[in-house]
Amino acid sequence: MIKSVIYVGAKPDFENNHPGGQSTASLGLIEYAQANNIKLKIIDSAQESFPTPTFLQRLKKAAGRVVELLSVLRKEKVDRVIIFCGGGFSFYEKSMLALVSVISGVETMLFVRSGHFMTECVRSRLKRSLAAALLKIPHKVGAQGESWKSFYQRLGVSSDKVVIVRNWLPNNRNVTQTAKCYNLDEKKKLTYVFVGWVVRKKGIYELVEAVNQSNVLRQCRFLIAGGGESFDDIQHLKSQAGLDCIELLGWQTPEQIDGLLKEAHVFVLPSYAEGFPNALLEAISQGLPAVVTSVGSMPDSAIHGENAELIPTKDAVALKNALERFYFEPDLIKQYSTKSISIAINQHSRESNCKRLFDIFE
Template structure:
């Protein structure tokens, strides 16, 4: 039997991938958005060798072209970040516009501002602006990113839709290990891992008596560099390198964490932070991207300036040394996710957008 024509064609990275976009889309699919809105998903990027990536891109472009010409989806919704991701998705959007489809550019990635305003040359900058303004709608993850898009591409139509986060069941008893600080993300300088190591070393030095501090790093990247720097700082025995971990392992690590820390230099709205908040964990993060709109300093988490290991050390020491504060922030973090970032709320917003663009109401 021939599959029914999709109402929405969604384009992004392969869902078995390990990035934030794959996590975001997987949440939407598990919650039933694809069935409810007749969404077909096409991947234009796969992890692997250059040949695997090239084949994935070509296959994605071909599937997009065939679907747009034969299936005539009402809406083509692309998830895009910077550099090659933007270039792939801008071509997808061009195909969709030529086929007469309404289009959504869904902006992810904390580096897009730098990419668009500093790294891109004049011709590419004009193409970025044209792509944003020619889209039927640009979705950003926060008001701050919406303001950037309005300034960079004044004729773009923008809506704010945060990432959706499933609400895990909470354990009956607290399983957190005292002193355990969890980081989830790519092991690279831009994620603030060096500042976290330096802050951890400072906490150990300044703690009276034995310090229980342990730093657990979950993610792929330059583990050798992280080990080397930890040894230089004298805390090699206090770090754990978990490698990339899947959803089940992530949930288990969150349960064991006393504090979650993400000291990034730039961000959109990181899924790992939202997942930690949903798991009822006290969070320390940096005042970048869309984070401050979600994490309010002293209310549902602690915020520190990026690249400031001293401020980071103070925040970690404060949380690790104050159980009542840690518990209060964790409860407020969970409540924030329940009220503003649940899958029900976000999927409802996306459904309303699809129906408006398609000219239908239900």
């Protein structure tokens, strides 16, 4: 049994109602450690997304984390170091933390959680080469699904070094036992829900355009839970186009999100890049079919033709057609919902996935 682990990741902020997927994953990890007598030392790497901190601000915080890690490694006996990171600056900083841990003789895992890391590597040969070199530092590399593992292998990371650990539900989230269904004769409108940052990269503009282009979708209901730099612009576009079917709700508490997921019939997230969004995991745990883009590890749990409609990024027409399909074929909702519940149960157990993460070197 592992006795002592350093975890570098976003420390959950219980006063913040929109902490993001990494904080939610961290909460599940912390709860598992507490329940299994694992001493977990957290080095907080959370940062505000809006406004974006300056390079100097990030550099100062990064230096502070290096000092903190060195201090803990020097003073305490540590069995493992698990490091969560994003793309860009976060990846380079956390790779240096991994180097410090490896030089200190501690088994180390680096776990990239942001799909933007994939995008950066695809677009730039230099970043791809640098990533391939830095991924040689840790003993293990975490992957959120098969698509991530294939990506790492294309970068030249050996398959035995890459370990798939799928995302997990937090302790307070139970998988529903009741599949969604919808009947067009019902008085209730077919309801779609979007949960996440209201920014261009989440595909929010394509969603508004898809609804605007469709007389069918204008008869449905779209719940938008989240905030961000595009919120006011989307509000303006909605008003300008007379899209009363779109409800911009702003940030919601976890309890309110639960209510929206119970109320909705279909989850939608036409994002440009993802690692594996926690919003999708919460949606399928409540039996929602999904309309999402084929990015990151979303296709591992949102399987086209089984519990989801997968679409290309930045394609409002494909998004419109996918959303309309549930209106014209309402029986699909129950069929897809049943599969979503099965996937949530079989692939995203907190107990099994957190155990796998802590036992990765056993």
